[in-house]
Amino acid sequence: MKGDDEEKRGEEVMTCAEFQKVLPYIIESGGNDEEEAHLASCPVCSDLVTDLRYIAEQAKLLLPMREPSPEVWENIQDSLQREGLVKPSRARGRLLGGIGKGGFSLATIALGALMLVVLGVALVI
Amino acid sequence: MTTAKKLVAPGISEAEAIDRAKAGDALSFELLYGLHKRRVYSLCLRMTGNTAEAEDLTQEAFLQLYRKIATFRGESAFSTWLHRLAVNVVLMHLRKKGLPEVSLEETLEPQQDDGPKKDIGARDNVLAGSIDRVNLERAIESLPPGYRIIFVLHDIEGYEHNEIAEMMGCSIGNSKSQLHKARMKLRDLLKTSRAEKALRR
Numbered sequence: 001m002k003g004d005d006e007e008k009r010g011e012e013v014m015t016c017a018e019f020q021k022v023l024p025y026i027i028e029s030g031g032n033d034e035e036e037a038h039l040a041s042c043p044v045c046s047d048l049v050t051d052l053r054y055i056a057e058q059a060k061l062l063l064p065m066r067e068p069s070p071e072v073w074e075n076i077q078d079s080l081q082r083e084g085l086v087k088p089s090r091a092r093g094r095l096l097g098g099i100g101k102g103g104f105s106l107a108t109i110a111l112g113a114l115m116l117v118v119l120g121v122a123l124v125i
Numbered sequence: 126m127t128t129a130k131k132l133v134a135p136g137i138s139e140a141e142a143i144d145r146a147k148a149g150d151a152l153s154f155e156l157l158y159g160l161h162k163r164r165v166y167s168l169c170l171r172m173t174g175n176t177a178e179a180e181d182l183t184q185e186a187f188l189q190l191y192r193k194i195a196t197f198r199g200e201s202a203f204s205t206w207l208h209r210l211a212v213n214v215v216l217m218h219l220r221k222k223g224l225p226e227v228s229l230e231e232t233l234e235p236q237q238d239d240g241p242k243k244d245i246g247a248r249d250n251v252l253a254g255s256i257d258r259v260n261l262e263r264a265i266e267s268l269p270p271g272y273r274i275i276f277v278l279h280d281i282e283g284y285e286h287n288e289i290a291e292m293m294g295c296s297i298g299n300s301k302s303q304l305h306k307a308r309m310k311l312r313d314l315l316k317t318s319r320a321e322k323a324l325r326r
Contacts, residue, residue, distance in 0.1 A: 024305035051252045052308045055315070058256050059265075059280035064167030065258075068183050072166075073158060075184050080191060086151045 014038040019045050027052055133160050143203055147195050154194075158187055161204065165211045171277045172215045174266045182218055186211040208282065216292060219270070252312065255319055264314040272307035279304050 019026075019038045026035055027049065039046055080086045131139040133156040142160075145153035165186050170179035189210055197206055265273060278284045278292070279300070286300040293300065 024301045027305065027308075028301065047251050048312075051312050052305075054251070054253050054256070055261075055308050055311050056280050058258075058261055059276070060283070062258060062261065062281055064164040066167050066170055067163050068166040068180050072162070072180050072184050073155075076158070076187050076191075079184070079188055080151075085191065 016042060016045055020048070023049070023052075027056075131160075133157065139203065143194070143197065146191075147197065154191055157190070161207055162187075164204070164208065168208060168211055168277070168282060169215055171265060171281060172212075172274055173219075174270075174273065178218070182211070182215050185218075186214045189214060212278065212282075212284075212292060216274075219274070250316070252315055252319075256315055260315060260318055261311075264311050264318065267314060268307055268310055272303055272310055275300055275303040276307035276311070280308075 014034050014037070016038075019035060019042070022031070022035065023045075025031075026039075030036075031039065039049060077086070133139050133142045137153075137156065139157070139160065142153040142156045146157055162183065166179060166183045169182040169186070170176065173179050173182065186207075190207060193210070197203065265276065268276060274293075275289060278289050279286065284292075286297045286304075289295075289300045290297045
């Protein structure tokens, strides 16, 4: 490694080991002059930094490609129904809209009662 | 809020769907599920590396969303709020399982296996241009759980170290250290995978 060669020449330069000790910080926010000088002169550390930055860049491009199975939504519906948060749907995979979080709303019950009364009156007449 | 103009159904914006779901409209909740299920599931899958667990956690995250959506005040984007909720669901699950997330004793001292391999000094060995999405996803899956979680949260989901430290109950330095080790491990895994592929040719 070039860093080791430089050390052998007795110069006060950063070694690969020293550079890699502070590498997490360099990747995050760049290095100081000494660290940048080592990076510019050492192919091993330069390749390492290039690779780590490349991995981070590629990770950012990963999209949420996978989709949960339909059972996940069915289980969510079942749980919400068991807890009384929504009423059972007529068709699988579809929740009924407009149902309040507390189940049937007072307005819904009142409307149902009114319809029964109207139906009863109509039958009597 | 950045979600105002995103349509979740013809004529219904995400912001409207959120307001309706807050009022208990189940259909709007279903629309929100359709819009966010992929990202929440992918987050759970990447953090756990297990399909069945990821599906259970996706289910739990959306159930919590239904129960808590009335508390969403729009101080952050809805997707940010939902994904934070999902991350907490996964972390809670991992804590219950007793899986090591991040060792609190970790320091930034480099370890024996953290440095570059001595046999990879040649300039043509850089990874640039040789990683495809499938290889990277596979390599992430095979990371140790503690490394994988930090890598997913920081490099894929875009959380800052201070946010990760808060969520994980560790120091910022510890989060940085784990991320660095995760990237180093990924580098090794990807180089090995590339070398094996070259041998098969």
